[in-house]
Amino acid sequence: MANKGKVKVGIIGSQFEADIHAASFQIMPEEAEVVAVASPTPGHAAELAERYNIPRVFLDYREMLKEKDIEMVTITAPNKLHCQMTLDIANAGKHVVCEKPLCMTLEEADLMIETCEKQTQHGYLIG
Numbered sequence: 001m002a003n004k005g006k007v008k009v010g011i012i013g014s015q016f017e018a019d020i021h022a023a024s025f026q027i028m029p030e031e032a033e034v035v036a037v038a039s040p041t042p043g044h045a046a047e048l049a050e051r052y053n054i055p056r057v058f059l060d061y062r063e064m065l066k067e068k069d070i071e072m073v074t075i076t077a078p079n080k081l082h083c084q085m086t087l088d089i090a091n092a093g094k095h096v097v098c099e100k101p102l103c104m105t106l107e108e109a110d111l112m113i114e115t116c117e118k119q120t121q122h123g124y125l126i127g
């Protein structure tokens, strides 16, 4: 990770699994801090942000990826979006945590792993 101390996290998605991710990070405040959430339905990311005191809210996750201090992004969006989101996150130089199932095909999985290995310092892709 770029900085010592807490890992700064962004969450993509705002519903069932996003809530679990946000709650999980809250029980390890020394290790990680959720600083942003992105979800395309107006109001949904803001609701999650209010529940968990997340300071930054985005409708488009690609805008969230421009935030330089975010080191890791978790994906809680529908399965068919996992591959493209992983590529976008890794290409922004950030580590990826992806909800299961990892993706739709073995070809997508290979591409996701290869891109994370190439673009991030340690190549983390956790699925």
Ligand SMILES: NC(=O)c1ccc[n+]([C@@H]2O[C@H](COP(=O)([O-])OP(=O)(O)OC[C@H]3O[C@@H](n4cnc5c(N)ncnc54)[C@H](O)[C@@H]3O)[C@@H](O)[C@H]2O)c1
Residues within 6 Å of the ligand: 012, 013, 014, 015, 016, 017, 018, 038, 039, 040, 041, 044, 061, 075, 076, 077, 078, 079, 081, 099, 100, 101
């Ligand atoms: N629900 C479960 O019990 C469960 C268990 C294990 C894994 N998962 C996995 O977790 C993931 C999310 O599941 P869920 O139940 O939270 O789904 P959900 O339908 O409740 O939420 C999906 C979220 O993704 C967001 N989203 C959709 N398109 C998007 C886009 N283009 N950009 C950003 N966000 C977008 C939606 O707005 C919503 O916030 C899925 O991959 C699912 O397989 C779910």
